[in-house]
Amino acid sequence: MNYLASIGSYFIMIKEVFKKPTKWSVMKQLILKEIDELIYGSLGIIIFISFFIGGVVAIQTALNITSPLIPRNLIGFATRQSVILEFAPTFTSIIMAGKVGSYITSSIGTMRVTEQIDALEIMGVNSLNYLVFPKIIAMLFYPFVIAIAMYVGIFGGWVAGVFGGFSSSADFVEGLQLDFIPFHITYSFIKSIVFALLIATIPSFHGYYMKGGALEVGKASTTSFVWTSVVIIIVNYVLTQLLLG
Amino acid sequence: MIEVNNIHKSFGDTHVLKGVSSHFEKGKTNLIIGQSGSGKTVFIKCLLGLFSTDEGTISYDGKIYSELTGDEQRDLRQEMGMVFQGSALFDSMTVEGNVMFPLGMFTKQSKSEMQDRANIVLKRVNLIDAHKKFPSEISGGMQKRVAIARAIVMNPKYLFCDEPNSGLDPKTAILIDNLIHEITQEYDITTVINTHDMNSVMEIGEKIIFLKNGLKEWEGSNKEIFKTDNEAVTDFVYSSELFKKVRQMYIEERN
Numbered sequence: 001m002n003y004l005a006s007i008g009s010y011f012i013m014i015k016e017v018f019k020k021p022t023k024w025s026v027m028k029q030l031i032l033k034e035i036d037e038l039i040y041g042s043l044g045i046i047i048f049i050s051f052f053i054g055g056v057v058a059i060q061t062a063l064n065i066t067s068p069l070i071p072r073n074l075i076g077f078a079t080r081q082s083v084i085l086e087f088a089p090t091f092t093s094i095i096m097a098g099k100v101g102s103y104i105t106s107s108i109g110t111m112r113v114t115e116q117i118d119a120l121e122i123m124g125v126n127s128l129n130y131l132v133f134p135k136i137i138a139m140l141f142y143p144f145v146i147a148i149a150m151y152v153g154i155f156g157g158w159v160a161g162v163f164g165g166f167s168s169s170a171d172f173v174e175g176l177q178l179d180f181i182p183f184h185i186t187y188s189f190i191k192s193i194v195f196a197l198l199i200a201t202i203p204s205f206h207g208y209y210m211k212g213g214a215l216e217v218g219k220a221s222t223t224s225f226v227w228t229s230v231v232i233i234i235v236n237y238v239l240t241q242l243l244l245g
Numbered sequence: 246m247i248e249v250n251n252i253h254k255s256f257g258d259t260h261v262l263k264g265v266s267s268h269f270e271k272g273k274t275n276l277i278i279g280q281s282g283s284g285k286t287v288f289i290k291c292l293l294g295l296f297s298t299d300e301g302t303i304s305y306d307g308k309i310y311s312e313l314t315g316d317e318q319r320d321l322r323q324e325m326g327m328v329f330q331g332s333a334l335f336d337s338m339t340v341e342g343n344v345m346f347p348l349g350m351f352t353k354q355s356k357s358e359m360q361d362r363a364n365i366v367l368k369r370v371n372l373i374d375a376h377k378k379f380p381s382e383i384s385g386g387m388q389k390r391v392a393i394a395r396a397i398v399m400n401p402k403y404l405f406c407d408e409p410n411s412g413l414d415p416k417t418a419i420l421i422d423n424l425i426h427e428i429t430q431e432y433d434i435t436t437v438i439n440t441h442d443m444n445s446v447m448e449i450g451e452k453i454i455f456l457k458n459g460l461k462e463w464e465g466s467n468k469e470i471f472k473t474d475n476e477a478v479t480d481f482v483y484s485s486e487l488f489k490k491v492r493q494m495y496i497e498e499r500n
Contacts, residue, residue: 123347
């Protein structure tokens with residue numbers, strides 16, 4: 001019953017976010033600030049993780065090719081498919097749920113605890129629009145992060161495959177181009193947009209409606225990470241079934 | 246003027262406000278006092294519209310809050326200023342940024358006009374040197390003064406203060422009390438203060454409401470509170486030996 005009430009409150013919150021918009025000159029600054037915090041500030045960790053994940057996928061694929069009948073271009077093919085379909089959009093989103101999600105929950109939660117949200121409301125500001133809307137808009141740039149993650153992941157696979165002696169560069173590139181279906185990129189970007197909205201709104205919900213003090217801010221951050229990850233995984237399954245099934 | 250008519254508020258099975266009525270006049274400093282758990286904070290949050298009442302009405306110069314649409318309620322809130330117990334300053338903004346915030350949100354003033362207005366109110370609360378500092382870099386008393394400056398920057402009709410001098414030393418507390426009282430008269434604001442501080446009661450309490458168990462137990466001024474025979478009020482106000490002696494001296498002087 002509590003879960004149902006929370007889901008209901010979440011959708012009411014989403015509706016409120018789009019009511020009584022904040023003045024554009026103020027909102028513009030907030031959006032730029034959030035793009036810097038949420039998108040630009042996450043590039044380093046995303047590039048680092050994607051590079052090594054791509055490398056690990058290439059090495060593991062190579063190590064599992066025991067039959068001489070299987071072509072070596074499978075390493076490039078498997079890396080491309082794994083990175084584009086799952087590792088870049090889904091794995092990166094789970095990382096972002098931890099990094100960006102906990103930042104969103106703790107910053108909004110701290111504002112709740114220190115009555116800064118009440119102060120906004122009393123001034124006549126729609127606090128949900130002021131706090132959550134810029135995060136949603138900033139996260140619409142998330143597919144760019146995913147595109148970078150795809151590129152760097154495949155590059156990591158190429159580096160590991162070629163410099164690890166598992167594949168020649170020509171074989172790897174041939175595998176990358178083999179049976180390429182452009183819709184897989186579209187599918188990946190559709191997923192990343194949906195995940196971006198989840199990463200912006202679920203942690204905001206947990207921060208905005210939290211009760212208590214500093215300890216509860218920490219608890220809310222953990223809870224928001226768990227729920228964002230759970231929802232991402234469920235939505236990933238549903239979208240995969242709908243778009244590729 | 247704010248008129249409160251028989252307001253009730255419950256949270257689950259807990260009936261916090263059980264029918265409180267009163268009115269708060271323009272240009273006067275009105276104090277809400279009472280023990281912890283008496284319903285003071287809930288009462289002030291109902292006045293601010295942060296809690297909706299279960300029964301009864303609150304009207305601001307004739308406008309009944311519960312009958313206004315969501316947008317009208319937000320517009321009315323723009324006429325309110327609030328000083329929170331913990332100041333509630335925005336950590337990411339400087340003192341000047343905090344004071345300019347409502348101007349940036351609701352006016353079409355240029356940056357220099359907003360800075361001029363912020364400087365006027367910061368000067369009024371004696372904080373002109375701190376305008377480039379962040380809230381974490383200034384003392385609790387200074388934070389309260391910034392909160393007052395932010396609350397009055399839009400020339401509000403109504404000013405609400407929740408424990409404005411809690412956590413402050415007695416000298417600073419008196420300074421804050423006097424500042425709020427002066428601003429109330431100067432700007433002709435309806436001010437409502439939620440307090441535990443007996444110095445505030447004696448110094449600036451032009452109208453005092455004593456809440457007990459969610460009911461209005463007593464109402465009067467700081468002059469009348471000396472004379473009252475209401476046992477609950479005298480027990481609360483004169484709980485310290487010092488105030489008991491002061492009251493005794495006052496009564497003896499009168500006799």
